[in-house]
Amino acid sequence: MSCDRIQDSLDAYLDRELDVLSARDFERHLNDCDACRVAFERYRDLQASVKTQLPYFQAPESLVRKIRTQLGSSERRGEPSTIAWRAWAVAASLVICLAFGTLLFRSALRPSSTELIADQVVSSHIRSLMANHLVDVPSSDQHTVKPWFNGKLDFAPPIRDLSPEGFPLIGGRLDYVDARAVAALVYKRRQHPINLFLWPASDVDSKPSALVIRGYHVIHGIQSHTAYWAISDLNADELKQFVQDFFYQSRERSDRSADYTTRTTVHSNFIAAKRGNAHNHGSQSPQMPVRPLIRESRLPLPAPCAA
Amino acid sequence: MSEKVWNKPTPEHVRKGEREVFERTVLPYVNAAYNLARWLTRREEDAEDIVQESLLRAMRSFGTFIPGRDARAWLLAIVRNCCRTRLRRKGLEEPADQLDETVPATGLWSNPETVLIENINSQLVRRAVEELPLEYREVLVLRELEELSYKEIAQILDIPLGTVMSRLSRGRRELHGRLCNVIQEGRK
Structure with a gap:
């Protein structure tokens, strides 16, 4: 590295923004060149001193309060004028806390876990492509992939043959998301791999939501007590189509058939048993094939959704 | 459906x-x-x-x-x-082309004898930064006070990474130069 280059990369070096090789070159030059080293040290000290003297302006309390009010926050504004008022306020806030505390807490928790899972799912997807470890069991046959998960997971993931719809199965993989082992099914559309992560969910079904994270399309939801996250670099419409084909084609049927739900997951089995569902055969293994679905009775394909 | x-x-x-x-x-x-x-x-x-x-x-x-x-x-x-x-x-924005991004950053590097670290204080720094062009001020605040990475700064300001790097080093040197001038003038 020349003396000129040192001058140019000085700030990037101080800010630790140089890549490892350039940083090493930089340091090597400083070792060899006294003039640059002296100048560098002076610049570094000056920079550090300026930085520590640069004031950080704190937002005034009044502004923060104004903003909270503006956003319609339930923060108390102003002091109550009498003791009675105060007592009333305390009582009221206690009641409100008791009544809504749990609700708020739950609704506040859910998004953060969604964010967390979203991030993990995207990372898993990227890692599966990067490390050339897309599948543990490469097979386009659902009857090979499904039994492979036996003994590896505490649930039997639903697997569907979607090759007629243009999403051939590539295989399956064990993955780890949200602090548990999950099934990752890999499908493909043309050259685009789709990772479908599945695990049992105790929550009620929720409609699919679409996200775009780091350029990947992600669709997640809960269907028949199975949490699913589909992710791909495929375009949004085709990924929606995929999720639709996988879960919602036979929605009507699965809703009608108690048998079907009890067979899907451990959880639904459990729930059905608690309800004393007459259709539930408690001895039935949760690993029964998930799809007693008759292809011919499939609902017509939905119109492509507007993104 | x-x-x-x-x-x-x-x-x-x-x-x-x-x-x-x-x-x-x-x-x-x-x-x-x-x-x-x-x-x-x-x-x-x-x-x-x-x-x-x-x-x-x-x-x-x-x-x-x-x-x-x-x-x-x-x-x-x-x-x-x-x-x-x-x-x-408000008509307060400085024209964007005021900064010539192609001229190499100079400043204290070339005349280091003007460095007077011990005379630098918060008041001086604040005034000197406030007098800098807007383009320098924004990179400096985001880097020195928010300690954001170049990449994050580039995203916030919607400019290329290289521009962040050059603006930052120009801004710093400009700031150092102004500080030194102020301090030297104060001594006279």
Whole structure:
């Protein structure tokens, strides 16, 4: 590295923004060149001193309060004028806390876990492509992939043959998301791999939501007590189509058939048993094939959704 | 069918308890927003207005915020745009082509004898930074006070990474030069 280059990369070096090789070159030059080293040290000290003297302006309390009010926050504004008022306020806030505390807490928790899972799912997807470890069991046959998960997971993931719809199965993989082992099914559309992560969910079904994270399309939801996250670099419409084909084609049927739900997951089995569902055969293994679905009775394909 | 099954492609959290999530994710950065607005507008009242405006805007467009991303950077980009708009409206914005990005950064590197670290104080630094062109001020605040990476700064300011790097080093040297001039003049 020349003396000129040192001058140019000085700030990037101080800010630790140089890549490892350039940083090493930089340091090597400083070792060899006294003039640059002296100048560098002076610049570094000056920079550090300026930085520590640069004031950080704190937002005034009044502004923060104004903003909270503006956003319609339930923060108390102003002091109550009498003791009675105060007592009333305390009582009221206690009641409100008791009544809504749990609700708020739950609704506040859910998004953060969604964010967390979203991030993990995207990372898993990227890692599966990067490390050339897309599948543990490469097979386009659902009857090979499904039994492979036996003994590896505490649930039997639903697997569907979607090759007629243009999403051939590539295989399956064990993955780890949200602090548990999950099934990752890999499908493909043309050259685009789709990772479908599945695990049992105790929550009620929720409609699919679409996200775009780091350029990947992600669709997640809960269907028949199975949490699913589909992710791909495929375009949004085709990924929606995929999720639709996988879960919602036979929605009507699965809703009608108690048998079907009890067979899907451990959880639904459990729930059905608690309800004393007459259709539930408690001895039935949760690993029964998930799809007693008759292809011919499939609902017509939905119109492509507007993104 | 599509209407029934598919929601709009917005993050789930926007619909459920939107305000709580917003307050939890974005509100902690009110100070960062205020600090940036204060440095860019150089006036207390303007900064307060901008922060209020930015947070309302942020709340309204919270649907476009991707969970997991840096909420601070997202908010700061909004603040910065609000500042730009306001300065432009007031006719205070310096022309963008004022800075020649091609001229190599000079300054103290070439005449280091003017370095007077012990004379630097907060008051001087503040005044010197406030006198810098807007383009320098914004990179300096984002880097020195928010300690954001070049990449994050590039995203917030919507400029290439290389420009962040050159603006930052130019800005720093310009600032160092001005400080030294002030200190030297004070001594005379």
